[in-house]
Amino acid sequence: MERQRYVASVSFGKDSLAMLYKLITLGWPLDEVVYFNNGMEFQAIYDVRDQVLPDLKALGIPYTELSPQSPFLYDMLERPVKYRGKPGYHYGYGWCGGPCRWGTSEKLRAIRAYCGDATIYVGLAADEPQRFEKCGYPNRSLPLVTWGMEEADCLDYCYQLGIRWMEDGGAGPVPLYEILDRVSCWCCGNKNLKELKHIYLYLPQYWERLKGLQSHLSHPMKGYYQDGRPKGIFELEERFEWELWAAARAPHVKKHRKTDRSKDYER
Structure with a gap:
């Protein structure tokens, strides 16, 4: 029987990054770090990613970067989308957010497809209960909830690590x-x-x-x-x-x- 695989889904924001370093510090099983890059993040996110990657390399933790099937701006502005309830098409999904979170759906699809049956560590803070059921991963684990770390705790923890x-x-x-x-x-x-x-x-x-x-x-x-x-x-x-x-x-x-x-x- 194969050993269970453990993957951390990291966005390089405060919560998932605090989760990552805490997993490492506490010695939780961790086989890989996965990041979904849609190309539309603030530059600061990419700068923090580049700051963290040498730590992962030094620890021998594999890192994988996933991408959407189609470029984000194509889906947003150009993709032919069939109207609901009437003939014809419009172009692009439009703004991503609210009830039309097509970018999030693509992220969940890509990570689920890549991780398979692995346990996925997800960086949801303990004071975000409204997001727990919307997580979208069948084999999820919420370490920040287990540790009782709220959003402010995660930010403080990252600041203590010298991450800005x-x-x-x-x-x-x-x-x-x-x-x-x-x-x-x-x-x-x-x-x-x-x-x-x-x-x-x-x-x-x-x-x-x-x-x-x-x-x-x-x-x-x-x-x-x-x-x-x-x-x-x-x-x-x-x-x-x-x-x-x-x-x-x-x-x-x-x-x-x-x-x-x-x-x-x-x-």
């Missing part, structure tokens, strides 16, 4: 985990408005890329306001510019004379 997720913001280095709630792909449709505003403010190179994608997509990245107005990247840019203008002007405006325009931007 830094981006070049033009005006200086930007620590990603200080401006984003979750360091997912830079074009993830699940990013909230606070995160998008921080990308607009601190990472202009990624904001320009988001504008480039939105210019090719008819559906607004964040859907629509209650009154039907689009909430796409270009509309959000106008909103963020107005918010900055209003914040700069606020000290000079008496309370009773403040504009009521903020209601126009109801989330």
Whole structure:
């Protein structure tokens, strides 16, 4: 009978990386590390990957990098997709996020196909119970839950190891985990408005890329306001510019004379 194989699925974000180093430290069985690279991560993720790979090599832990069957941007913008309930096609799956997480589905498919019957270590933190059942791996193991490590614990643990997720913001280095709630792909449709505003403010190179994608997509990245107005990247840019203008002007405006325009931007 063959020995059970153990594979760590690592995204090089704080949770899966804390899991990886803790597995190594505690001597848990680990035969391989697998990373699914869709080509749309922040540069900081790739920098951290390159920082970690020499450690894996020194320890003799095999590392495998998987890719989607089709390029991410082809699936997002160009793939012919048949309409549901009516004849014809549209092109591209569109933004990945919410109920249309086609990128996540491809990641799960690729990792399941590669790992087979292996036990897959998945880096879900102990304070993310809403994600446990959505994990998608039949032979999963959740070490961070076993150890009681929450998201903040994972970030602290990585910082103690000297791992930082830094981006070049033009005006200086930007620590990603200080401006984003979750360091997912830079074009993830699940990013909230606070995160998008921080990308607009601190990472202009990624904001320009988001504008480039939105210019090719008819559906607004964040859907629509209650009154039907689009909430796409270009509309959000106008909103963020107005918010900055209003914040700069606020000290000079008496309370009773403040504009009521903020209601126009109801989330």
